[in-house]
Amino acid sequence: MKRESKYLIPFLIVCVIALAAALASQFTPRAPAPLVKDEGAPATASPFISVQYRFGRGYIGDNWQVYFNEPESSADRSDYADGIDAPLASAIDAAERSLDIAAFELNSKLIYEAILAAQRRGVATRIVTDDRHGLGDDSNTALRDLRAAGLPIVADNRSGLMHNKFIIIDESAVWTGSWNYTLNGTYRNNNNVLVLESAQAAAAYKSEFDEMFERGEFGARSSNDGVISMGEEAGEISIIFAPEADEIAALRASIGAAQSSIHFMSFVFSLDELADAMIEKMTEPDFVLRGVFEARNSRASWSQLPALYCAGALVRQDGNRYILHHKVIIIDDDTVITGSFNFSNSAAEKNDENIVIIRDQVIASLYLEEWRRVWDSAQEVSPGEINCD
Secondary structure (H helix, E strand, O other), rough: OOOHHHHHHHHHHHHHHHHHHHHHHHHHOOOOOOOOOOOOOHHHHHHOOOEEEEOOEEEEOOEEEEEEEHHHHHHHHOOOOOOOOOHHHHHHOOHHHHHEEEEEOEEEHHHHHHHHHHHHHOOOOEEOOHHHHHOOOOOOHHHHHHHOOOOOOOOOOOOEOOOOOEEEEOOOOOEEEEEOOHHHHHHHHOOEEEEEHHHHHHHHHHOOOOOOOOHOOOHHHHHOOOEEEEEOOOOOEEEEEOOOOOOHHHHHHHHOOOEEEEEEEEEOOOOOOHHHHHHHHOOOOOEEEEEEEHEEEEOOOOHHHHHHHHHOOOOEOOOOOOOOOOEEEOOOOOOEEOOOOEOOHHHHHHOOOEEEEEEEEHHHHHHHOOOHHHHHOOOEEEOOOOOOO
């Protein structure tokens, strides 16, 4: 018995060690599986950080940011909080030296308070706005209140629109896109924001801002800086201020260079030149053209929806209860056209606008993801609704 017990204890020890090793193998971390990218979805290899808001989402990359709001169909304004106004307010809160703001409209309380706080802590703040939709909007006193607080504000005072929506922070970053700084723009209408953390881009926008603020130059009589091109970590970038530059030629050139696809989502699309350029691409084998029109504008007599539909493009009318406010064209999954510029005669002839053309596959994939979200909720054109005879 003593001899048996002599070997029993070592045997038990060996068994315990073996069992522990077996259990440990069950929990050893495995090598990560290869990344699988859904068709058209952004790569998950984290070239950016994703941020989710209650009514929107953002993507933060190296020297760029992109934001999309996710509109709420509710009419109860008390529900509206935690949208894409939050990151802009935070960026304004972080401003140290200067804020130059071109705002077609502004009634967001969060952004208003951030601007006022920046001015009170000594940040040099200037604002350019539209006369009717900005300072002249009797339903909204935010800009007049800022002027009463001592902020210098210049309105365009003309028939065309000062339609820009951009903010230059510390001459080192620019926020631009389709987004008006309003409650509706933030929580009801589909919009996008592109942030360029670039001193070169900021300088281009500041030159445009100074034309308006210091020299009173708006619209077609503004100084023509042409197409401003630059190479940045965010990709190759072209900035165009319209209508003083030949923006139609630049847009047609981008459309004409498309190899396989064009996707667009548009608040207004009435320009024959752009529709004709897209229809010409449709003659190429296997070329894909898909677009979403803002529903109410799509039915206007000047809308290009019938022309594109009859040419064979796949087009839909948006499903937002309020407004699809994007002005976006995505080309070949690697180029994005965005900004304040509606694809309209007014934008091309009278308003004051800005356009960004950015060539970057990651940024394009994010805009394409937003396009798919808008497309999935949009309505197909009803049979017989359009006569192509």
